[in-house]
Amino acid sequence: EVHLVESGGGLVQPGGSLRLSCAASGFTFSSYWMSWVRQAPGKGLEWVASIKQDGSEKYFVGSVEGRFTISRDNAKNSLDLQMNSLRAEDTALYYCARTHDPRGWGIRTFDYWGQGTLVTVSS
Amino acid sequence: DIQLTQSPSSLSASVGDRVTITCRASQSVSVFLNWYQQKPGKAPNLLIYAASSLQSGVPSRFSGSGSETDFTLTISSLQPDDFATYYCQQSYITSWTFGQGTKVDIK
Numbered sequence: 001e002v003h004l005v006e007s008g009g010g011l012v013q014p015g016g017s018l019r020l021s022c023a024a025s026g027f028t029f030s031s032y033w034m035s036w037v038r039q040a041p042g043k044g045l046e047w048v049a050s051i052k053q054d055g056s057e058k059y060f061v062g063s064v065e066g067r068f069t070i071s072r073d074n075a076k077n078s079l080d081l082q083m084n085s086l087r088a089e090d091t092a093l094y095y096c097a098r099t100h101d102p103r104g105w106g107i108r109t110f111d112y113w114g115q116g117t118l119v120t121v122s123s
Numbered sequence: 124d125i126q127l128t129q130s131p132s133s134l135s136a137s138v139g140d141r142v143t144i145t146c147r148a149s150q151s152v153s154v155f156l157n158w159y160q161q162k163p164g165k166a167p168n169l170l171i172y173a174a175s176s177l178q179s180g181v182p183s184r185f186s187g188s189g190s191e192t193d194f195t196l197t198i199s200s201l202q203p204d205d206f207a208t209y210y211c212q213q214s215y216i217t218s219w220t221f222g223q224g225t226k227v228d229i230k
Contacts, residue, residue, distance in 0.1 A: 037167075044221060045224075047212075107214055110167070
């Protein structure tokens with residue numbers, strides 16, 4: 001059974017940093033793209049970042065470009081999101097999601113999700 | 124970025140009703156369009172991918188259609204478990220985006 005468990009959330013001051021982690025199990029981690037998706041309190045979903053199987057390609061939503069980095073350790077089945085220069089608008093529940101292309105031609109789906117870790121940016 | 128606009132933003136319906144939610148893209152996304160269901164306090168769940176393909180394990184009362192800029196999610200006969208918020212998502216261009224969501228509640 002696929003299992004994704006996020007950790008590392010918490011309260012941080014504006015301008016501060018936080019590192020989120022996602023522990024994956026139940027599937028061949030190195031065979032899948034992985035992503036972070038966030039949801040501000042009471043709001044909709046926002047894709048944040050994705051990383052290719054071998055880490056050679058990384059993509060970010062414009063609002064976090066240059067502030068967030070995504071990385072993975074395939075030996076440890078783990079995914080990280082390093083968040084720097086945090087702003088109030090980064091406050092959200094951050095989900096780790098397995099990113100699957102069921103047709104093999106670019107349809108990126110988020111087919112498994114963790115339960116999320118809450119990041120609150122406030123003074 | 125490609126903008127996805129869902130309509131309506133919310134709707135009230137009864138068990139057994141046929142429900143249709145639309146998602147319009149600001150430019151063509153071909154069939155690179157997926158649908159998710161999210162219940163309060165839970166992570167989203169993939170329902171439909173590639174505009175019309177049913178994800179494994181999802182009840183057949185859910186269906187999707189459309190291409191290019193106009194897409195539809197249909198629930199043929201609404202069940203109590205279906206009261207939730209639904210999101211469309213495009214993966215045609217990386218900066219993948221979601222629609223703003225459609226909340227389906229009980230009439």
